[in-house]
Amino acid sequence: MLDKRLKWAFLVVALIFAGLPIAGIILDILTPPNIEVEQPSSEAKPARDTTTPVEPVKADMVFIPAGEFLRGYNGGGFDEKPEGRVMLDAYWIDRYEVTYGAYTAFVTATGHRKPVSRYVKHFDKLSAPTQPAVYVSWEDADAYCRYRGARLPTEAEWEKAARGSNGLLWPWGNQDKLGAANTGNPDPYEFPAPVASFPVDQSPYGVYDMAGNVMEWAADWYQEDAYRDASPNPKGLPTGSFKVIRGASWETIGKETRLTIRLKMVPDFRDTTIGFRCARSSSEGLHHRDDKTS
Ligand SMILES: [Ca+2]
Numbered sequence: 001m002l003d004k005r006l007k008w009a010f011l012v013v014a015l016i017f018a019g020l021p022i023a024g025i026i027l028d029i030l031t032p033p034n035i036e037v038e039q040p041s042s043e044a045k046p047a048r049d050t051t052t053p054v055e056p057v058k059a060d061m062v063f064i065p066a067g068e069f070l071r072g073y074n075g076g077g078f079d080e081k082p083e084g085r086v087m088l089d090a091y092w093i094d095r096y097e098v099t100y101g102a103y104t105a106f107v108t109a110t111g112h113r114k115p116v117s118r119y120v121k122h123f124d125k126l127s128a129p130t131q132p133a134v135y136v137s138w139e140d141a142d143a144y145c146r147y148r149g150a151r152l153p154t155e156a157e158w159e160k161a162a163r164g165s166n167g168l169l170w171p172w173g174n175q176d177k178l179g180a181a182n183t184g185n186p187d188p189y190e191f192p193a194p195v196a197s198f199p200v201d202q203s204p205y206g207v208y209d210m211a212g213n214v215m216e217w218a219a220d221w222y223q224e225d226a227y228r229d230a231s232p233n234p235k236g237l238p239t240g241s242f243k244v245i246r247g248a249s250w251e252t253i254g255k256e257t258r259l260t261i262r263l264k265m266v267p268d269f270r271d272t273t274i275g276f277r278c279a280r281s282s283s284e285g286l287h288h289r290d291d292k293t294s
Pocket residue numbers: 182183184185186187188189190191250
């Protein structure tokens with residue numbers, strides 16, 4: 001009797017095992033196609049790394065020590081004469097032209113007017129975050145620098161930062177060099193280049209794009225015979241009709257790109273060839289690295 005039950009039990013088990021592969025095939029058909037369900041991870045990453053700034057060019061300022069520099073050029077135009085040594089206190093100046101990215105952040109934060117109008121052509125070629133801000137009036141530039149706790153450089157500060165203390169005519173020396181700065185002469189950029197794209201256009205103090213890229217507003221009212229007065233820390237007249245513009249631009253054609261050339265423009269003028277950088281007196285907040293040890 002027991003023997004018979006064992007035989008039955010064995011038969012049932014054998015039938016079950018034999019049926020498994022068939023059941024597997026049937027189940028396989030009934031199972032929907034392979035769909036991977038994303039498992040929530042405890043180490044989920046944010047969509048964007050918020051610690052990385054969108055603006056890749058930092059507001060880096062260069063320290064210009066106190067001392068004399070050679071201002072003007074006797075071989076130049078009437079307003080570049082006479083050349084002479086002028087004393088300046090220490091100051092800081094932006095290593096780069098103010099970028100479109102930095103200026104846009106200022107516009108967003110303050111509601112200041114945008115650097116564009118229906119008269120601006122090729123805006124898409126002028127508005128990358130690392131390109132210099134253009135189409136800014138003197139007042140716009142002044143407002144941006146104040147927002148940053150800085151100010152526009154005086155004409156003398158701009159000139160010393162560009163030429164060094166011994167009066168170079170270009171940041172790299174006393175001879176013009178085609179393609180060394182972004183001008184309208186042959187070079188790889190038809191429009192403003194991202195700041196510091198021309199390593200040769202770097203002054204003895206390491207300030208970029210003083211020869212080219214965009215022309216730059218200075219703080220002073222333009223005065224034709226300003227260089228006759230060799231007083232220290234010149235700031236120009238208290239009022240006037242035109243503000244000073246220095247340096248050449250991506251549209252400047254020909255040899256008139258030397259650093260001593262002085263231009264003037266009404267302060268509310270805006271153009272895609274004009275940008276700016278900011279400065280700050282050494283007593284206005286920042287301290288030179290060496291000051292820490294003294
Ligand atoms: Ca060019």
